[in-house]
Every structure is written in structure tokens, then in C-alpha cells.
Amino acid sequence: MSVDTETVRKIASLARIAVTDGEVEAMTGELNNILGWVEQLGEVDTDGIEPLAAVIPNQLRLRDDVITDGDVRDKVLANAPQAEHGFFTVPKVIE
Amino acid sequence: MAELTDLGIADIRDGFRAGDFSAREVAEAFNDAVASARSLNAFIVETPEHALAAADAADQERAAGSVRPLSGVPLGIKDLFCTEGVQTTAASHILEGFTPTYESTVSERLFLAGAGMLGKLNMDQFAMGSSNETSYFGNVISPWRRNDGGNAPLAPGGSSGGSSAAVAARIAPGATGTDTGGSIRQPAAFTGISGIKPTYGRCSRWGIVAFASSLDQAGPMARDVRDCAILLEAMAGFDPKDATSLDTPVPEWEANLSSDLKGKTIGIPKEYRVDNMPGEIEALWDRGIELMKDAGANVIEVSLPHTRYALPTYYIIAPAEASSNLARYDGVRYGLRDLPDGANLQDMYAATRADGFGAEVKRRILIGTYVLSAGFYDAYYTKAQKVRALIVRDFAEAFEKCDLLLTPTAPSAAFALGEKSDDPLAMYLNDVFTVPSSLAGLPAMSVPGGLDQAGLPLGLQLIGRPLDEQGVLNAALAIEERAGFVARPSQWW
Numbered sequence: 001m002s003v004d005t006e007t008v009r010k011i012a013s014l015a016r017i018a019v020t021d022g023e024v025e026a027m028t029g030e031l032n033n034i035l036g037w038v039e040q041l042g043e044v045d046t047d048g049i050e051p052l053a054a055v056i057p058n059q060l061r062l063r064d065d066v067i068t069d070g071d072v073r074d075k076v077l078a079n080a081p082q083a084e085h086g087f088f089t090v091p092k093v094i095e
Numbered sequence: 096m097a098e099l100t101d102l103g104i105a106d107i108r109d110g111f112r113a114g115d116f117s118a119r120e121v122a123e124a125f126n127d128a129v130a131s132a133r134s135l136n137a138f139i140v141e142t143p144e145h146a147l148a149a150a151d152a153a154d155q156e157r158a159a160g161s162v163r164p165l166s167g168v169p170l171g172i173k174d175l176f177c178t179e180g181v182q183t184t185a186a187s188h189i190l191e192g193f194t195p196t197y198e199s200t201v202s203e204r205l206f207l208a209g210a211g212m213l214g215k216l217n218m219d220q221f222a223m224g225s226s227n228e229t230s231y232f233g234n235v236i237s238p239w240r241r242n243d244g245g246n247a248p249l250a251p252g253g254s255s256g257g258s259s260a261a262v263a264a265r266i267a268p269g270a271t272g273t274d275t276g277g278s279i280r281q282p283a284a285f286t287g288i289s290g291i292k293p294t295y296g297r298c299s300r301w302g303i304v305a306f307a308s309s310l311d312q313a314g315p316m317a318r319d320v321r322d323c324a325i326l327l328e329a330m331a332g333f334d335p336k337d338a339t340s341l342d343t344p345v346p347e348w349e350a351n352l353s354s355d356l357k358g359k360t361i362g363i364p365k366e367y368r369v370d371n372m373p374g375e376i377e378a379l380w381d382r383g384i385e386l387m388k389d390a391g392a393n394v395i396e397v398s399l400p401h402t403r404y405a406l407p408t409y410y411i412i413a414p415a416e417a418s419s420n421l422a423r424y425d426g427v428r429y430g431l432r433d434l435p436d437g438a439n440l441q442d443m444y445a446a447t448r449a450d451g452f453g454a455e456v457k458r459r460i461l462i463g464t465y466v467l468s469a470g471f472y473d474a475y476y477t478k479a480q481k482v483r484a485l486i487v488r489d490f491a492e493a494f495e496k497c498d499l500l501l502t503p504t505a506p507s508a509a510f511a512l513g514e515k516s517d518d519p520l521a522m523y524l525n526d527v528f529t530v531p532s533s534l535a536g537l538p539a540m541s542v543p544g545g546l547d548q549a550g551l552p553l554g555l556q557l558i559g560r561p562l563d564e565q566g567v568l569n570a571a572l573a574i575e576e577r578a579g580f581v582a583r584p585s586q587w588w
Contacts, residue, residue: 079195
């Protein structure tokens with residue numbers, strides 16, 4: 001499988017990264033190099049193998065259903081590029 | 096007495112306890128060393144006041160008759176660890192100015208153990224890189240130089256390149272690193288120091304800027320094996336705030352150090368003898384085998400048949416996880432916001448991320464987005480997860496025949512800055528020996544083994560069974576005691 005410039009534009013859009021025409025050209029070549037290289041995994045017989053997500057066996061824990069956090073609004077907002085009246089603010093989203 | 100900055104972690108700890116010097120003297124000596132080594136660009140932020148405050152507390156406690164495990168020891172902290180009140184950027188533009196309101200579990204544990212912080216160490220941006228050339232804050236320069244008189248600036252390795260450079264240059268006696276595919280071990284090998292990536296889950300990931308969550312592990316980088324054991328004891332331990340943290344006791348790794356390998360079997364994975372392996376790396380490996388035998392170990396050849404598929408597996412899984420983790424940088428909650436005139440919310444996201452991420456980070460986000468996208472998920476991501484299962488099985492089968500594996504850490508000595516930065520694939524191949532054990536979550540360590548013809552350090556890697564950090568540390572100690580590695584970079588900075 002290889003990607004063309006249109007696919008790269010679509011991926012960049014999905015990833016919310018603005019790209020210039022020049023960047024799309026360069027990235028198309030780079031991504032094809034890398035994707036061509038990982039294609040070799042197709043040689044490996046993985047029939048009947050379960051995909052592995054967690055490498056060291058571990059049990060997910062449950063904790064008591066009690067409040068352990070909160071009352072930290074100002075800390076949460078402390079690094080916001082823009083915060084007003086105790087909220088994060090963003091450009092208007094409703095016309 | 097030798098200069099205080101020539102002392103490692105154990106010597107500082109013990110000398111401080113014995114009253115040979117004060118913690119303040121140590122902190123001042125390292126603060127001065129940091130300030131006079133800015134040409135290495137190892138630190139993004141210097142925090143001499145933090146080191147001094149911890150030192151003064153240590154001196155007062157000692158006067159009152161109590162000391163903590165790391166009292167009097169100043170450390171460098173990789174800029175991937177969130178530090179309360181101190182800028183934490185992961186060496187990126189998008190987090191420039193981000194000042195956490197909380198402390199990462201690992202750095203908190205080190206500070207509670209009495210350690211102070213010299214500053215935040217430079218690194219590859221979001222820990223993506225093997226040469227420290229992807230940092231928004233500029234390259235770290237290795238303190239090492241080739242003996243050809245050319246003075247070409249060399250890579251300190253990556254991603255923990257600030258950590259490796261600082262420890263090798265003796266401007267920090269030890270440092271934290273993180274390792275996703277080799278980011279502790281390869282820089283340690285490039286700079287002639289030691290570094291251990293523990294079993295996945297030993298060190299809490301809470302408060303560490305996430306790259307690939309199923310792989311990321313913190314670990315120490317220091318001048319020798321004992322110092323690594325001391326630091327790892329302070330860093331490791333169960334943390335309810337990390338769902339993958341292992342609820343298992345932290346062994347007394349330092350107290351149980353032993354370089355006697357009688358009864359141990361060391362496996363030599365034959366698939367690691369890759370094509371075009373430089374003769375010097377092969378010679379280093381053979382020497383390591385001799386040292387293991389000299390320490391009493393039995394050495395056998397073993398097979399890890401899926402080794403050659405580890406790198407392509409890694410370069411699907413790690414970017415996939417990264418593309419998901421890095422979705423949080425949106426210009427809303429923290430970090431950079433780029434809001435062009437008249438831009439809507441979607442434009443703001445795209446502009447912020449275009450401006451805030453470096454080229455390698457974008458490349459990996461795009462690969463990850465692609466392999467996770469509808470129609471390709473099974474062909475790439477699920478396939479990679481299945482091959483990962485086979486790689487894990489290879490190790491499990493090898494460990495039925497042997498206790499530890501010995502390999503080179505990296506396929507070459509340090510390369511010059513700029514030498515590989517135009518070719519992402521050539522850069523990725525640096526991690527050929529470190530990535531498989533990362534995919535398997537195994538403890539693995541690099542220890543200096545010798546010098547190449549250009550006078551640059553080469554590292555040997557030991558890989559152990561899950562939770563057998565002790566075995567890894569002990570075999571590394573056996574190499575350290577026998578290799579007689581005493582070389583250090585001569586100061587030019």
C-alpha cells in the first residue's frame with residue numbers, strides 16, 4: 001500500500017495539523033518509505049496469534065468510590081492560553 | 096580530595112553521611128559545573144535554587160541526626176517529567192512555558208528521598224529521536240570527541256541526550272531518563288555511562304509526558320551500576336495513579352549486588368549478528384562474552400527468530416500510540432495557541448499543531464493516524480500487535496534456556512550531528528538492539544564495554560526476565576568490574 005498526496009492531506013486533516021503543499025510533497029515520499037519498510041511484517045505468519053496490548057500481566061484495579069480530587073479549578077486553568085470567568089475559552093463555534 | 100563533581104551517587108551519599116563535606120558544597124559544585132557547561136546545551140532550564148534548597152534541608156537533617164536515602168545528592172531531571180512550578184516542555188514548542196501544578200511520581204519520589212534538582216534536561220522532542228537533534232531547544236552536544244583531532248560535534252544519543260551528556264560531562268552525578276525503544280540505553284552507550292530501563296510497570300508513568308504508553312518506562316542514568324541501583328530503588332514502586340503500575344515490592348537492588356555469575360547461563364541471540372555489523376561491535380560483543388565466562392557464567396547461543404521484525408513492529412505501535420497521546424495538544428488547555436485572524440476552532444487546532452510540533456513529531460503523528468485509520472487498522476496496527484506477541488514469545492522461550500541475554504547496545508559508536516538527520520529510516524535503525532526488549536517490557540541495561548578506534552565509548556546490553564532487574568544489574572556489574580572502563584571525555588566546554 002502506498003499513499004498519495006491526497007491521502008496525506010486527509011491524514012493531516014484527521015490529525016489536525018495544517019500542511020503546506022511543499023510539506024505534503026515531502027511527507028508523501030517519507031511516509032511511503034516508512035510504510036514500504038513496515039510492509040515486511042506481511043511475511044510473518046500470525047494465524048491464530050492474539051494481538052498483544054499489555055505486555056506485563058497486570059490486573060486492573062478498582063478503588064473505593066470516593067472523591068479523591070476536585071477543588072483545583074485555578075490549577076487546572078493555570079496553563080490555559082486563554083481562560084475567562086473560570087472557563088477555558090475558544091473561538092466562537094456557533095454562528 | 097578529588098573534586099566533588101568527580102564523585103558519583105554512592106560516593107556523594109556516603110561522603111555526606113560521613114561528614115566529609117556538606118550537601119551545600121556538593122550542590123554548589125554541581126551548580127557551578129552546570130553553569131560553566133552551557134555550550135553542551137544539556138539543560139533547558141537550570142534550577143540551582145532547587146538543588147540548594149534540598150541541600151540545605153539535607154544539611155539540617157544531618158545535624159539533627161537523620162538522613163534520607165539520597166540526602167545530599169543533586170540530580171538532573173529529563174524534561175519529560177512534570178516538575179511542579181518548573182517549566183516542562185518535552186523539548187517541544189507546543190509546551191513552551193507550560194509550568195505544571197503537580198509533580199510526576201518519579202521525581203516526587205526522588206525528592207522525598209532527599210535528592211535535589213539541578214535542572215531540566217534537554218532531549219529529543221517528545222522523546223522521538225536517537226540523536227537529540229529533534230529538540231526545539233537545539234541539539235545537545237556530546238562531551239566526547241573523536242581522537243582524530245577533527246572536533247566534529249557528536250550526538251549524545253537520544254532521546255535522553257541531555258541526561259547522557261550531563262552525566263558523562265560530570266555536571267550531574269546522575270539523571271532520570273525514559274526509554275520507549277532505547278532512549279536510556281543508546282545514549283548511555285554513546286557517552287560511556289550506565290543506564291537501566293526496568294520492567295514495564297516498575298516506575299510510575301504518572302506525570303511523565305506520554306509518548307507510547309505501552310512502552311514508556313522511566314529509569315536512571317549514572318556513572319556506574321551501583322549508582323543506577325541506588326537511583327532505581329528510589330524511583331520504582333507501586334503508584335495507584337498509574338493503571339499499569341506493578342503492585343509489587345521494590346527489591347533492595349543495591350544491597351544484593353553481586354558480580355559472581357556462577358550458575359548463571361547467558362544467552363547470545365544469534366539473530367543480533369546483523370548484516371554489516373561493524374567489526375568493532377562484533378569484537379566488543381566477543382569481549383563481553385569472555386567477561387561473562389570469566390565471572391563464572393555459562394554462555395550459550397539462543398535464537399530470537401522474530402528479531403528482524405521488531406523495528407517495523409515498533410514503528411507501527413509507537414506512532415499509533417503517539418498519535419493518540421499527542422491529540423491532547425490542542426491550544427485550549429495548556430501550551431501554545433496559534434489563532435490566525437478570523438480562524439475558527441478547527442483552524443486553531445491545525446495552526447497550533449502545525450506551529451507547535453517539530454518535523455519528526457509530525458511524521459510520527461501522521462504515520463500513527465494512518466495506521467489507525469479506518470480500512471488500515473487491521474493491516475497495520477492489529478498485525479503489529481500480533482507480531483509483538485511473537486516477539487514476546489521468542490524471549491519467553493529463550494529464557495527457558497538461559498537467565499540473561501547479552502548483546503551490543505547499539506550498532507555503532509556515536510555518530511556526528513547531522514550525519515543521519517536527513518534519513519528517518521537510517522536513524523530508526525540505531526535502535527535495532529534495544530527495541531525488541533522494549534516491545535517485550537523486559538528489564539534491560541547498557542554498561543560501558545570499551546572504546547572504538549576513534550576513542551569513543553561502546554556499550555554492552557543485558558536483558559533479563561520480567562522483574563529480574565537484579566540479574567541484569569549483577570551481570571552488568573560483572574562487566575563493569577572486568578572491562579576496566581575508565582575513559583572520560585577531556586573537558587573542552
